[in-house]
Amino acid sequence: MIPHLFRTEYSRITAVLCSLFGLDNIGVAEDIASETFLSAMETWPYKGIPANPTAWLYVAARNKALNYLARNQTFRTKIEEKFRSANHEELAFEIDLTDNTIADSQLRMMFAVCHPAIPVESQIGLALRILCGFGIDEIANAFLTSPETINKRLYRAREKLRACSGRLEFPAPAEIRNRLDTVLTTLYLLFNEGYYSESDDAVLREDLCLEAMRLTYLLIENPQTSQPVVHALLALMCFHASRFPARRNQEGDIILYEDQDDSLWNQELIAKGVEFLHLASREEKPSRYHLEAGIAYWHTVKADTHEKWENILQLYNNLLMLEYSPVAALNRTYALSRVKGNKTAIEEAEKLKLVTNPYYFTLLGELYRGIDDKKAMQHLRAARSLARTENDRKAIGRRLSSFHGN
Numbered sequence: 001m002i003p004h005l006f007r008t009e010y011s012r013i014t015a016v017l018c019s020l021f022g023l024d025n026i027g028v029a030e031d032i033a034s035e036t037f038l039s040a041m042e043t044w045p046y047k048g049i050p051a052n053p054t055a056w057l058y059v060a061a062r063n064k065a066l067n068y069l070a071r072n073q074t075f076r077t078k079i080e081e082k083f084r085s086a087n088h089e090e091l092a093f094e095i096d097l098t099d100n101t102i103a104d105s106q107l108r109m110m111f112a113v114c115h116p117a118i119p120v121e122s123q124i125g126l127a128l129r130i131l132c133g134f135g136i137d138e139i140a141n142a143f144l145t146s147p148e149t150i151n152k153r154l155y156r157a158r159e160k161l162r163a164c165s166g167r168l169e170f171p172a173p174a175e176i177r178n179r180l181d182t183v184l185t186t187l188y189l190l191f192n193e194g195y196y197s198e199s200d201d202a203v204l205r206e207d208l209c210l211e212a213m214r215l216t217y218l219l220i221e222n223p224q225t226s227q228p229v230v231h232a233l234l235a236l237m238c239f240h241a242s243r244f245p246a247r248r249n250q251e252g253d254i255i256l257y258e259d260q261d262d263s264l265w266n267q268e269l270i271a272k273g274v275e276f277l278h279l280a281s282r283e284e285k286p287s288r289y290h291l292e293a294g295i296a297y298w299h300t301v302k303a304d305t306h307e308k309w310e311n312i313l314q315l316y317n318n319l320l321m322l323e324y325s326p327v328a329a330l331n332r333t334y335a336l337s338r339v340k341g342n343k344t345a346i347e348e349a350e351k352l353k354l355v356t357n358p359y360y361f362t363l364l365g366e367l368y369r370g371i372d373d374k375k376a377m378q379h380l381r382a383a384r385s386l387a388r389t390e391n392d393r394k395a396i397g398r399r400l401s402s403f404h405g406n
Contacts, residue, residue: 004207005053006037007133013061014130015105016097023112024162032068036061062095107218108168114182122157127186129154132211138193176224184233187212191237206244213237228283231276232290238273239296242266254395262302270300291319309338326354334363342367358386362396377403
């Protein structure tokens, strides 16, 4: 209960308090939000979980913030003087945690942490920490680096953010598109961490995916950020989310795409994805999100036809020309196998030489099946040795067990 609420409510409380205290006091806002959850951990095990846990947290956060202001008159005076000197009206210390204020504060926070003075990697790390409630280990996993490196980045990023002192405000229209790219990258990473979480050794963490979708929808609801590229990202998320019920079995193990029960796919989410993708088509030049959304759409088409895989292959070709990544190139080879056969796909896959990537060996293991079963098993064993989670190791083990005499 508390970990889930921390994921969703910590960032909301922090954003509202930053709106009140200013970006240079982001540490105070984070401390009050953290103390709120500490109180919940100390109180709920003995008194029981309240009927409305979110409301309890908001009342506790409001009281802690007001108590902080009452105890720290110097802090309160400093904030009042700063905002008056910036030609703001006198600050009224009302801690407003209504839905509209939370949404507005989080939207502002999305763009504040993506300030151009902060390096892009640090922007994303700070957003994942403050806006999305990521742990240090989760952020380190997203960047394929160490927790120590992430802590240093976050410290420097907070210092930069404090230097941009003032109220938490929405950027000028000319700045929005420059910062929007980083905002979307952050939301994309958040969704991906939920779609397949290595840091939590879980097949699927729907809470992260739903939070990413909620934050993306905040951008769509605002006229200044309701742009085709945002619709494309939300379409991508809808298509992936539509297949959530079919991605796990009753034991929580992953079910690969070709083995999924397509009757479990959420047709309402697929329809929403189609709607958002149609709105995204207003963009003359497609982004990576447009192309990935197109790929995800074709994966929601139940018919296993040559046309389906031709379309997916062409979209991957366009994606790699727009923005090359080894993962996309690897995924493309599976589509290639469905269009031109396994032998052609094996030639393309082996050129990638992704010898530290377990999915590289998993794919080769499947492509060699029926062509050279000995090689197929060798690749699957290599994949199992490199697998980062127990769920991956179990899935690869099931593949290996399908060979006789392995």
